[in-house]
Amino acid sequence: MASNPPGSCCYHGVKHEGEAVGQMGKIGDVETYFSYPSNKSTEKAILLLPDVIGHGFINAQLIADQFAANGYFVVMPDVFHGDPVPLNKAEDFDFMQWLKGHQPSTVDPVVEAALAEMREKLGCKRIGAVGYCFGAKYVVRHLKPDQGKIQVGYCAHPSFVESQELQGIQGPFAISAAETDTIFPAEKRHESEEILKKTGQPYQINLYSGVEHGFAIRAALDKKVTKYAKENAFLQAVQWFEEHL
Template sequence: MSSHPPAACCYQGVKHDGKTTGSFSTLNGVEIYISYPANKSVDYAVLFLTDIIGYRFTNAQLLADQFAANGYFVMMPDLFCGDPVPLNRPDGFNMQEWKKGHGPLAIDPIVDVCLAGLRNKYGCKKIGAVGYCFGAKYVVRHLHPDKGEIDVGYLAHPSFVTPDELKSIKGPLAISAAENDHIFPAEKRHESEDILKTLGIPYQINYYGGVEHGFAVRGSLNRRSVQFAKESAFMQAVQWFKEHFGN
């Protein structure tokens, strides 16, 4: 695999403070959080695929709003049909049992609904996607501009991505990697680099020292190194989209 499956570090973290500006809606039976840019344009969209904490997590909503503040229409779906993993999971939560009900057979159709909605209901011209931890797998699985799916992809501390999935991408891909990450450790990062080199598609991997898996969403902002890495990873994503959207 190009990254390992989710583990304890995928649900541990710190809730961030801030006022969210998006709103909740429903798209063909899928609950979504949407956030508009100041000019209300939907030409350039970002599909936000979350970690296992889900779309109701304040941290994810604040990030979605930040993408909107940078000019993108953002859609963030409930990937888990009301069944996310609680932040800092309580005692007795069965992670292995949870995983069984939240694989590609359950997640891919939700992503398909969102992509169809962005193209057909909202009329978006270009769709980028961000995937944090769990969500990264589904950015990779749908990074197929040739099929009218995702045009440009960005991943932060990815999990559960297989080599075959990575080999199949057809669009530009950027990755933010953490120094201390046993889900996406050095050998998996290097494996991903080796695969991406062969594809003839633009790619970028930025490596952030002194931070752990989950830093881009759930890291403690009391640590200056984490705050800097989180902000830098976010700007990496924004710059990647601007480069490949041409906006």
């Protein structure tokens, strides 16, 4: 494993305030959040794969809107088929049982359908992808430009990424990591570094001090350290796409 299986830190955090400006639509029968840049161009696009709170989470929608404000058309599908994990679910929630219903066999088809729609119908010529926690695994799995999939990838605090999945990437990949993270701890970070070196692809790993798993999407914004880390992780992603996408 390049990162450990998810835990309760994957669905605990702070709900952010704000009003989403994107819109809900459909890709096939999958509800999808779309956010457009001011010029309405869809040529440069980002497929956003959220954490387990899902595409309806205001925090994820606000991030999608931020990418749109930076010139990207953003597509965020419901990879959980209407069954996300509520924010701050009770501690007795059986997360591992929930995960059994959301494996590659159900998630990959949603990602593949979204990518096909983006290329064939929505006019997307360059596609990057962003994955938070759960979503990171699927950025890695589909980072294969030669197969017409994702061209550039970015993730924050990844969970349950298999080593062989990371070994198989075919495009530039960046990671925002938390100093305190039982799912992506130092040893997994270092293992990932060694794997990424061998891929021959451009890569970047930024480590943010004073924060924990989930900071890039569920940080407490009233705390200076976590607010800074969240905002800079986003800027890291934008700069990565500006360079490689």
